[in-house]
Amino acid sequence: MRTRRMIHVAVTAAAAGSLLVACSGAGGSSTSGGDGESINVLMVGNPQMEDIAKLTKDHFTKDTGIEVKFTILPENELRDKVTQDVATQAGQYDVATIGAYEVPIWNKNGWLHELSSYADKDAKFDKADLLKPMVTSLSGSDGKLYALPFYGESSMLMYNKEVMEAKGIKVPERPTWQQIADIAAKVDRAEPGMRGICLRGLAGWGELGASLTTVVNTFGGTWFTKDWKAQVDSPEFKKATNFYVDLVRKHGEAGAAQAGFTECLNAMSQKKVAMWYDATSAAGSLEDPSSSKIAGKVGYAYAPTVETQSSGWLWSWAWAMPKTTKKADAASKFMLWASSKEYEKLVGEKLGWSRVPAGKRASTYALPEYKKAAASFGEITLRSIEQADPANPGVQPRPTVGVQYVAIPEFQDLGTKVTQEISAAIAGKTSVDKALEDGQKLAEDVAKNYQ
Template sequence: MRTRRMIHVVATAAAASSLLVACSGAGGSSGSGGGDGKSINVLMVGNPQMEDIAKLTKDTFTKDTGIKVNFTVLPENELRDKVTQDVATQAGQYDVATIGAYEVPIWEKNGWLHELSSYADKDASFDKADLLKPMVTSLSGSDGKLYALPFYGESSFLMYNKDVMEAKGIKVPERPTWQQIADIAAKVDGAEPGMRGICLRGLAGWGELGASLTTVVNTYGGTWFTKDWKAQVNSPEFKKAANFYVDLVRKHGEAGAAQAGFTECLNAMSQKKVAMWYDATSAAGSLEDPNSSKIAGRVGYAYAPTAETKSSGWLWSWAWAMPKTTKNADAASKFMLWASSKEYEKTVGEKLGWSRIPAGKRVSTYELPEYQKAAASFGDITLKSIEQADPANPGVQPRPTVGVQYVAIPEFQDLGTKVTQEISAAIAGKTSVDKALDDGQKLAEEVAKNYQ
């Protein structure tokens, strides 16, 4: 019954019909044969690293293997809905999809994913032992095998415009508190025409606003659930963190904040529309690319701001997964191994620039002289942020599941999205934070009943 309920919840969150959910099983075809092996369908999130691979594949991977790759690229929220619907309902439209540390353990238990360790072990050039341990741990199933291959890994940190800070005589601490960042945001708001103090995600979605907000909740002493599954969404600590976040973005945040996610903040920061940005460490490569960023070479980096905890950065990996429904497993595995390889990183470095390597997944990446030079300002802090992230103990109290910026249960996809929709509305001035969290508490209490 538990597995059936998990399938129902995940598929419902993706707006799959109840009929399809009822017809979906936990297994599916093995995907070990069938298909012509010469064409695969890949669904991926529309981040810069994915846009890069879409540009490079035809003249590299396809040229060498003869395997054509048909990419579907979607914004993060749309990607999450689409991939969940396809995999949960066994639709089988895609051979490969980008998912993350949240989905892997849940979907592996449901039998929706191919294990990938056997493919990685057979390919000596892939060098599985070179993968960073946090990435391997987060993408492994209950049997210890990999069920997704990391494309890039990330934590979160603060990025800031050094020119603006120097002009204002401000020194950003290497390990700032959130109150220090709020004070700085107020001082640099309007430092240049049209410039706001900080960019923080305001776009609803458990992986958009939910990710950044939850790290603030953690470090302010809050949590979604206690260890014994008592909902805490309207607790004093959660309310304090959420009110702080909403107040900061309303007073000194980017224009149109309620509709701004990772992509919008990346654009705002790179085009000098904001002076600071708290978000994924993986954004640094794009900010340091002079072809797309007006502040390349003039960006400063600091660890994720804190309040009551020593660190607060999240842990995530966008990774390649193979649904059990694929009929092109061999071709799909070749693509995934290549896309997560040292060879591919070298291709990106040589063709697009070394700062744009999809980093954060391999030890060897940080030993490359070319990357060390290109990532001199952010490489070390990125690696340390990933290593310091603690999914088991991200806050001040014991948790019922692992996860820094999410709760590792199927229901969180729906819960996190609904709660952040209300908080996003508060950012837009349409409701209050307290009302949003009081409504969210009721939803969280319903989820908690499944585990108490």
């Protein structure tokens, strides 16, 4: 795994963005969540999380008296940290951001508090307003919520409209991957230092693994057949991976093997690439003129396809409460606020409506202010989320649900190890054939547990 880079460590609401010593543990006696209490929150280092760290003290803490101590980490490091803390029952954190992959597995292990009872008691929260795909992906087999969505996303293509216009290129609303590869070649070096496209190359099941697996799906591949036969070295998986690696090597961003979501966001917003395929949630940051040089100049298209009608992933970064917390009342108050309509309105009014953590509530897309700010990307985001089919994301039946992952505990390790090899292929240190040959052996070992 790469040398890890901490974005923020223990960023408190009182000093968001400052580097502090690590938070203390979450121990202590159970209280009602009143004045003088504090909770520890571990979350992924995406722009939306950095926004909530800035807003919490003057709004949530001011109203409730509950201090929130944030630890914000890069995605790969976050995944390792939260898994270690929750799986070992260490109890350092009262709240953590996890995703649709972890919820059913961790719930089955008995690691998470159910949250439906808290949401049902809070009329203002309006649980019925949550988008159905988000509720389904964050619920247990008992139908109860075990995480509350902070924002939901699919994936889409984002492109620099000025560059396309200058080259006389019209990007289709529903492009194929070959069309995107052809466009990337035409716009590569369109401006000094600009490359044709940004694609994640950073190893990690949730980094390179997420974007690559959507390409594998639409090329006709899969990690496993329905009866658990490993397919990592299959012709379809190999064709998709060769396409992806060739595209990013020929026309992709500088340092692609170390580029994940954060690096691609920076490259796109700073006009270092002409296109980017990634999370729909990135649009809010690209449209923020305070940080993006291309705000108002971005075009959006659905995730490129080959053999499937759609190929966008389905994900939610969501708030979960480990069973080990002794501050459930205070933690639940924070989570309900952080996923509320009230918080979305706060972001819109204080930071700009394009930065609202959307993709989780139907009502968001009816807000006049948000509809105006998200006019260029809101509809594609919502439709992409609605069209994502975790049960049938490819051309053949799957053994588990999941668009960009396989919903088994072993996939976290398998996906990371395989993408480490593919990332090395992007860096020119190995071949795709060798990477997938090694990956097939790993996948076959995992499959033996289910056959």
